[in-house]
Amino acid sequence: MNKSFLKAVSFAGVVTFTSFYSTAQAEQTIAVGTFGDPTPMQWAAHVHKFSAATGWNVKWRRFGSGSDVISAMASGDLKISELGSVPAAIALSQGVNIEVFAVDYVIGKSESLIARNGTGIKTLADLKGKRIAVPFGSTSDFSLRGALKHTGIKTSQVTLLNMSPNQIVAAWKQGYIDAAYIWPPAQTEILKTGHRLVGSNQVAAWGYPTFNAWVVNKRFAETHKKQMIAFIKEINKVNSTYIDNPSSWTVSSPVVQAVAAQTGDTPKQVLESIPGYTFLTAQQQLTPEWMGGGIAKALKSTAMLLKKEGLISAVSDNYAKFINTEYLRDSIK
Incomplete structure (x- = not known):
């Protein structure tokens, strides 16, 4: 057989495989957990901004409680998720292989x-x-x-x-x-x-603060750094739309309509609920009050109270090791 022909076939096969591999990578399906709260993030989810930013085929899984999220992450079925500070403290105290990489929102009257x-x-x-x-x-x-x-x-x-x-x-x-x-x-x-x-x-x-965090499987994050940064950038963008101009969020605005469609709430319910959350910019999150030390202290104090109440059996000596600011810092460079 003609060697030139063999080389051409071989080259074509490599190109075909490479194209297939690239497409498969671009369309990697990643499950991301949410509680379905009416927040700016839901708007981005509804119009597929996270998929566009990361290259993943993001599939949103709605959970009714933090314990369900912990189980899904412990099993490996879920890689990224929203998680409350209390179930996060429980998971980290129990050795679940996750880390906090951003603050979702600070809880106010929303609970x-x-x-x-x-x-x-x-x-x-x-x-x-x-x-x-x-x-x-x-x-x-x-x-x-x-x-x-x-x-x-x-x-x-x-x-x-x-x-x-x-x-x-x-x-x-x-x-x-x-x-x-x-x-x-x-x-x-x-x-x-x-x-x-x-x-x-x-x-x-009164001394019992709560918040929702973004958590990720540590090993998964280490092998998907570029996508993790893109994911946080998108969160920062959509949160800023509300932080910078909350009065623009009205019953008839496309953003509120999209949040309502994603969560199943009415636009009126979205507007009634959203003031109960406090959203932080990336710069605010990186301060000592939050990801720069405050989150670790809050998780430990939470774990200590949970142990006193008999809800967990052990408390880690250091929760700072569970906080990773790398992706958040890189998202604002």
Whole structure:
């Protein structure tokens, strides 16, 4: 056979394989976890900005609780996800191979303790003897325990019930629970027949701060640095659209419409919920208050309280080793 022909065939095969490999890499499917909160990130997710920025085929998986996220990440099924500070502290204390690479948002009134109308609950002191629902191991659980401790109520003086957001709504409508500490959209639903006792912004002021972080499998991040930086850049961009001009977010604006379509909320619900979150710029995140030291301290203090409450068995001596600012720093160069 003609050697020139063989070389041509061989070369064509290499080109074909290389093209196939490049396409396969570009279309790598990556599952990213979210809780479906009505935040700017949901707009970017809806219009596929993360896929365009990273080259991944990003598939968003919605979770009802942090414990479900931990299980998915521990199994290797999930590589990147939003995760509350409390389940993050639990996962890191248990040795799950993840690291915090950015702050998602600081939790304010987006998580609140709601009392059902007609239960006689007017203040936190009235909670004694009442049935309170909350997803155990969540940021709302931590805030609830902090609020009770601040008020001087022991957990043995109330009935704490471990319920998912959907279960809380169902139990609320049946009159089975008197109060619940929860986030939207469940919070939005139960507020129709209830009233807010306290939000997590106030509980944070009492010494029990909570936030949502972005976490990633450490090994995955190390082998996908370029995409990790692109991912954070996109988060910074979309958060800035709200930080820089929140008044532009209206019921009829395309951004709010997209967030509503992605989360299943109405545009009105999006606008009612979003002030309950505080978003940080990349520069703010890198300060000592947050990724520069504050996050590690908060995770450790959270873990210490969880251990005292019997929710975890051990606390790491150093949570700073679980914080990686490399991708965040590179995203603003």
